[in-house]
Amino acid sequence: MIYFYLIATVLIFLAARKLLSPVKSPLANPLLVSILFFIGLFSFTPLVYQDYATANFPFIWLLEPAVVALSIPLFCQIQQIKQQFKAIMVSCSFGVVIAISTCISIALLLTDDKVLLLSLLPKSVTSPIAMAVAYETGGLASLAAAVVIAVGLLGALGGFSLLKFCKITNPQAQGLAMGCSAHAIGTAKAMEVGNEQGAFSSLALVISGILTAVLAPFFAWFIGIMTTI
Numbered sequence: 001m002i003y004f005y006l007i008a009t010v011l012i013f014l015a016a017r018k019l020l021s022p023v024k025s026p027l028a029n030p031l032l033v034s035i036l037f038f039i040g041l042f043s044f045t046p047l048v049y050q051d052y053a054t055a056n057f058p059f060i061w062l063l064e065p066a067v068v069a070l071s072i073p074l075f076c077q078i079q080q081i082k083q084q085f086k087a088i089m090v091s092c093s094f095g096v097v098i099a100i101s102t103c104i105s106i107a108l109l110l111t112d113d114k115v116l117l118l119s120l121l122p123k124s125v126t127s128p129i130a131m132a133v134a135y136e137t138g139g140l141a142s143l144a145a146a147v148v149i150a151v152g153l154l155g156a157l158g159g160f161s162l163l164k165f166c167k168i169t170n171p172q173a174q175g176l177a178m179g180c181s182a183h184a185i186g187t188a189k190a191m192e193v194g195n196e197q198g199a200f201s202s203l204a205l206v207i208s209g210i211l212t213a214v215l216a217p218f219f220a221w222f223i224g225i226m227t228t229i
Helices: 002-020 028-044 051-056 057-068 071-076 078-083 085-109 115-121 126-138 143-167 170-193 193-228
Strands: none
Touching: 002 028, 002 051, 002 057, 002 078, 028 051, 028 170, 051 085, 051 115, 057 126, 057 193, 071 078, 078 085, 078 193, 085 143, 085 170, 115 126, 115 143, 115 193, 126 143, 126 193, 143 193
């Protein structure tokens, strides 16, 4: 059964990518379609999700090396990155602070569940970092991972459309926006659009992850105060 789940995961994703490649809609995302397929599969069949998760552990393990591999387009654009490093750092710093602040502020209007709020805190960084941050601050790593995937999918589906609507056409700015807000999934989408977007998105992903890990204790302290008032 383990091999069945492993093979099924790969085949469903490849089939979705092949079938959706001619479709231009942002909703034609093979990752989204694959997720919906397996949600339906486990909802309407006796198959057990826990067995599927256990069988696919090798893919979970490969997530971290995959993130490291994002350094390849980063290296290809290293000269441009060096020239604008200060601007990149400022942009990513503001992006991280605004992303966390707005998320927590809106969530505080809806709930005072401290665990939920702490799990939402690292929503815009890649899964390994988000899970570690959530665990260290008292949130749920599994919930943080689910939120990260949802945020990444939203960014991949509508990120470039929103940037186009806002008249943001600079490829470097597009890449930074995608990496800072939609982490690895958004970066994968940025790479499809262009090498420059992919490189700057990879850089933003790394910087945002580091800054989120550094700032997380402060925001966790703030959440602790707000949930006790």
